[in-house]
Structures are given as structure tokens and as C-alpha cells.
Amino acid sequence: MSGQKSGTNLLELRIDLDAVARNTRALKESVDPAQLMAVVKADAYNHGAVEVARTVLAAGADQLGVATLAEAHQLRDAGVTAPVLAWIWSPEQDVAAALDAGIDLAVISPEHARAVVDAGRPARVTVKVETGMHRSGVDEADWGKVFAMLRDAPQVTVTGLMSHLACGDVAGDAQNNLQASHFRAAIARARTLGLEVPVNHLTNSPGTLSRPDLRFEMVRPGAALYGLETVAGVPEDEHGLVPAMSWVGRITVVKPVAAGEGTSYGMTWRAPEDGYLAVVPAGYADGLPRAWQGRFGVTVRGRAYPQVGRVCMDQHVIFLGDNPDGVAPGDEAVIFGAGGVSATRLAEQVGTINYEVVSRPTGRTRRVFVGGAIDDAASVTAGEDGTAGGAR
Ligand SMILES: Cc1ncc(COP(=O)(O)O)c(C=O)c1O
Incomplete structure (x- = not known):
């Protein structure tokens, strides 16, 4: 793998x-x-x-x-x-x-x-x-x-x-x-x-x-070392640290939803207006807590969209509104990190600390290294099956 x-x-x-x-x-x-x-x-x-x-x-x-x-x-x-x-x-x-x-x-x-x-x-x-x-x-x-x-x-x-x-x-x-x-x-x-x-x-x-x-x-x-600001009450960039981790899913489905229609288990969220939903393949088995429902956004093509409805075992849903940027299957959805919100900001949104946010990704998540002096053959994963740490 x-x-x-x-x-x-x-x-x-x-x-x-x-x-x-x-x-x-x-x-x-x-x-x-x-x-x-x-x-x-x-x-x-x-x-x-x-x-x-x-x-x-x-x-x-x-x-x-x-x-x-x-x-x-x-x-x-x-x-x-x-x-x-x-x-x-x-x-x-x-x-x-x-x-x-x-x-x-x-x-x-x-x-x-x-x-x-x-x-x-x-x-x-x-x-x-x-x-x-x-x-x-x-x-x-x-x-x-x-x-x-x-x-x-x-x-x-x-x-x-x-x-x-x-x-x-x-x-x-x-x-x-x-x-x-x-x-x-x-x-x-x-x-x-x-x-x-x-x-x-x-x-x-x-x-x-x-x-x-x-x-x-x-x-x-x-x-x-991992670029996380840890001093209480200072701006995220106070010490010039560079965050090293990004968690990114690839959108699997984009589909229309009509005003009043719901999504995911229990129909806990219904669309306030006609629009589009997108599915991100990260669920609680991948370390995205079910309890984070409705408290965070996911960034696609530089724009943050609210997560809506129940977080499932393998996936969660975001609401694209009228999909102004034409988000499509295959697009990258940044849960946190480069191109999206920081781990620190996400932690604030969901009521935890950035240490816990970076510790979360697991399950089917594949770890990929960029930069550094690690040669290409060894540049992909830490786990022998290629999963992120917590899965082993
Ligand atoms: C004994 C000890 N030293 C150092 C550290 C590193 O802490 P930090 O990640 O806040 O730098 C930890 C982490 O919890 C620890 O338990």
C-alpha cells in the first residue's frame, strides 16, 4: 500500500x-x-x-x-x-x-x-x-x-x-x-x-x-516543532512557527439539495435554501469526531463551507450554497492546514486544543511527506500499510 x-x-x-x-x-x-x-x-x-x-x-x-x-x-x-x-x-x-x-x-x-x-x-x-x-x-x-x-x-x-x-x-x-x-x-x-x-x-x-x-x-x-502556537492568548503567528500538517479529503460526490430537504443520519440538518451538498470522505473512523457536527467548516477552492448533518463513520457532508465556485468531485477539501483553517483555529471552533486536532487523523488517512531530505521511495508513509499513526 x-x-x-x-x-x-x-x-x-x-x-x-x-x-x-x-x-x-x-x-x-x-x-x-x-x-x-x-x-x-x-x-x-x-x-x-x-x-x-x-x-x-x-x-x-x-x-x-x-x-x-x-x-x-x-x-x-x-x-x-x-x-x-x-x-x-x-x-x-x-x-x-x-x-x-x-x-x-x-x-x-x-x-x-x-x-x-x-x-x-x-x-x-x-x-x-x-x-x-x-x-x-x-x-x-x-x-x-x-x-x-x-x-x-x-x-x-x-x-x-x-x-x-x-x-x-x-x-x-x-x-x-x-x-x-x-x-x-x-x-x-x-x-x-x-x-x-x-x-x-x-x-x-x-x-x-x-x-x-x-x-x-x-x-x-x-x-x-510542528508549528503549533502554544502560548495562551497570543496570535497564531506570534513566534513565526510554520504549521507542518494538513488534512485533506477528495470530494466524492456533489449533489443538489432543495430547501427543506435534509442530509445524513437522523435528518438533523435541513437545507435553508436550494443549493448543493458535497461529500468529504472523512468520518469518525478516520478520527473526525461525531461530536464536531456543525461546528467546523471545510475549505474547497479557497472558500470555507459549513459542515452539516451527522458526521458518519466514513464521511461527512458540507453545504455549498449555490456552489459559486463550481466545486466538483475530485476537488480537494481541506479539513485543516495549508489552504484551509489552521489546526489552532479548528481547535477553537470545536472546543479543544491544537495538540488534539493534529493527533486526530487516523483510520483510512494516508500520510504523505513533502519536503525534507527523505528520499522518494521512503517518502510516503510511516505505517507499513500506509495509514497515519493512530491506525496502527
Ligand atoms: C514530559 C514532557 N515534556 C515535554 C513535552 C512537550 O510538550 P509540548 O508539546 O507542549 O512542547 C511533553 C508533552 O506533553 C511532556 O509530556
């Missing part, structure tokens, strides 16, 4: 790797001398982990960050040799195999520290410390115990500490300063106990962009 070119797919996820590279370079320059850990978890926010990893590393990223061990192994299996840190794992998993694959592990509890030490082989770890978000991280009461346990294991190298901001998207939120001060205390404690902890990191995308004072020795952005 792989090998399809852009333009032949019914439903396509276009990933602009040049945009990813540009965003990476801009971030790298702006945070210098701090290092850049590019977060490529969740299949690089559905942009394709392996292709994005290669792109960001070529554009200057120093390290990669993922959530799970499986994500880290995927990168190693693809031949990515740069440092990869995984921060969501459980001591019951095959820790030895992860370490043997050269995967850096975040220690998020005393049990995780014990598992790394007991694996009895060379290990590079980052201790994720609790600083106030209360999600995952070693509690202050356990800092001493964990730092000492890792210090006393000669095969273990602690590269640094990390933590995560709960309110990084609001630069002035007092929570950020509170967490930063706890983070500094954790670094001091580790050093007092004899750990060097040379490379520490706290900020995700919004924290990186809006709190330069909190960059420590490394920053850990994800969303910004």
Missing part, C-alpha cells in the same frame, strides 16, 4: 518536513546555548516519528524525547542513534532490553530507580522530579533516597533532572515560578549528594518560548 503519491489518496495527511526543519532551526537558534530535546512522542504528534526524528536531528536537535519504550525502540530499530529519552514506562517492562538498545530512561519513582539499578548494566537516566504538577515524578520526600541509590550504582549515569510545567502556556502564572524554585532545589539537593546532573530541563514549547529564564541546560519542546 505504500508508494502512493500525493494526489491519489481519498484522504491524506500532508506533512511538510521543511516546516518541521525550519521550526527546529529557529528554536535551536533562539535557545542557544541550551540544548534542544525534540519531543517526538505519539508518533511525533501524528506527523510520523521516524521521518520527523531524522528531520529534527538534521536541523540541529541534540536529543529526542518520547513517552514509551515502544516509541524509543521504534526509533532505534529505524537506525536513529541520537540520545532518546523515554519517560513513561513501568518496572515490569523489559528494562534490560531498553538499556541494551541505548535508550535513556526517566526515573519517575523509587521503584523505577530500583528497576534501573537492578538491571545491572550501563544505564543513562534522567530523574524526573515532582515540582508541583502531581502527575509523575519522584516526590521530594524520596529525592534523597533515589539520588543516593543511583549515585551508588557505578553502572548508572545520571545525566540530569527533568520536571514538567503544569501552566507553561501562561507565562506569568505563579505556578511556573513555584515549580522552577522546586526544580532548582532538586538540582541543588542532587549536587549536594554528589550527582553532577549537568543537563537539566523543565520547559515544553510554551515555557521554552515565553520563559527564557527557565531553559536551564536543555529545553523539551514538542508542539512548536
Whole structure:
């Protein structure tokens, strides 16, 4: 199924790797001398982990960050040799195999520290410390115990500490300063106990962009690499990021509808006047939520048309009015991205965040890469069946 070119797919996820590279370079320059850990978890926010990893590393990223061990192994299996840190794992998993694959592990509890030490082989770890978000991280009461346990294991190298901001998207939120001060205390404690902890990191995308004072020795952005604005209350283009993802369907049917006639299951919408309907082949099985009904538009030939009626499993309908531009079957219908509304704007319309919007496309969606240094043979898909990430 792989090998399809852009333009032949019914439903396509276009990933602009040049945009990813540009965003990476801009971030790298702006945070210098701090290092850049590019977060490529969740299949690089559905942009394709392996292709994005290669792109960001070529554009200057120093390290990669993922959530799970499986994500880290995927990168190693693809031949990515740069440092990869995984921060969501459980001591019951095959820790030895992860370490043997050269995967850096975040220690998020005393049990995780014990598992790394007991694996009895060379290990590079980052201790994720609790600083106030209360999600995952070693509690202050356990800092001493964990730092000492890792210090006393000669095969273990602690590269640094990390933590995560709960309110990084609001630069002035007092929570950020509170967490930063706890983070500094954790670094001091580790050093007092004899750990060097040379490379520490706290900020995700919004924290990186809006709190330069909190960059420590490394920053850990994800969303910004993909061109998503994440700082609350600023214009979408505030930081000059270039969105990398577009979700595009190819219209299958255009048909007339008379005033008062309805469309789709339940006849939940009826035409206010005579006009035309068009069918877009993206439904909830492709990641377009049924609950978004009536809350978004789809752009065809540069004009946005309202989505109407129930979103079905495989398709949804848009109302073209009197079809002023002569929309026809085969035309591209941009759900979000280049030529349509941004993921950020769509998120506002449907009541979520741009992170969730880019994570949505799945099912029959085919991922296609444009730009970048990826050669043509490998330029089409991340999945072996050519589907976007969430389908695998
Ligand atoms: C621990 C950690 N660091 C960094 C990131 C990247 O965040 P963002 O995409 O906001 O830059 C995430 C994402 O949720 C995360 O969980």
C-alpha cells in the first residue's frame, strides 16, 4: 500500500518536513546555548516519528524525547542513534532490553530507580522530579533516597533532572515560578549528594518560548516543532512557527439539495435554501469526531463551507450554497492546514486544543511527506500499510 503519491489518496495527511526543519532551526537558534530535546512522542504528534526524528536531528536537535519504550525502540530499530529519552514506562517492562538498545530512561519513582539499578548494566537516566504538577515524578520526600541509590550504582549515569510545567502556556502564572524554585532545589539537593546532573530541563514549547529564564541546560519542546502556537492568548503567528500538517479529503460526490430537504443520519440538518451538498470522505473512523457536527467548516477552492448533518463513520457532508465556485468531485477539501483553517483555529471552533486536532487523523488517512531530505521511495508513509499513526 505504500508508494502512493500525493494526489491519489481519498484522504491524506500532508506533512511538510521543511516546516518541521525550519521550526527546529529557529528554536535551536533562539535557545542557544541550551540544548534542544525534540519531543517526538505519539508518533511525533501524528506527523510520523521516524521521518520527523531524522528531520529534527538534521536541523540541529541534540536529543529526542518520547513517552514509551515502544516509541524509543521504534526509533532505534529505524537506525536513529541520537540520545532518546523515554519517560513513561513501568518496572515490569523489559528494562534490560531498553538499556541494551541505548535508550535513556526517566526515573519517575523509587521503584523505577530500583528497576534501573537492578538491571545491572550501563544505564543513562534522567530523574524526573515532582515540582508541583502531581502527575509523575519522584516526590521530594524520596529525592534523597533515589539520588543516593543511583549515585551508588557505578553502572548508572545520571545525566540530569527533568520536571514538567503544569501552566507553561501562561507565562506569568505563579505556578511556573513555584515549580522552577522546586526544580532548582532538586538540582541543588542532587549536587549536594554528589550527582553532577549537568543537563537539566523543565520547559515544553510554551515555557521554552515565553520563559527564557527557565531553559536551564536543555529545553523539551514538542508542539512548536510542528508549528503549533502554544502560548495562551497570543496570535497564531506570534513566534513565526510554520504549521507542518494538513488534512485533506477528495470530494466524492456533489449533489443538489432543495430547501427543506435534509442530509445524513437522523435528518438533523435541513437545507435553508436550494443549493448543493458535497461529500468529504472523512468520518469518525478516520478520527473526525461525531461530536464536531456543525461546528467546523471545510475549505474547497479557497472558500470555507459549513459542515452539516451527522458526521458518519466514513464521511461527512458540507453545504455549498449555490456552489459559486463550481466545486466538483475530485476537488480537494481541506479539513485543516495549508489552504484551509489552521489546526489552532479548528481547535477553537470545536472546543479543544491544537495538540488534539493534529493527533486526530487516523483510520483510512494516508500520510504523505513533502519536503525534507527523505528520499522518494521512503517518502510516503510511516505505517507499513500506509495509514497515519493512530491506525496502527
Ligand atoms: C514530559 C514532557 N515534556 C515535554 C513535552 C512537550 O510538550 P509540548 O508539546 O507542549 O512542547 C511533553 C508533552 O506533553 C511532556 O509530556
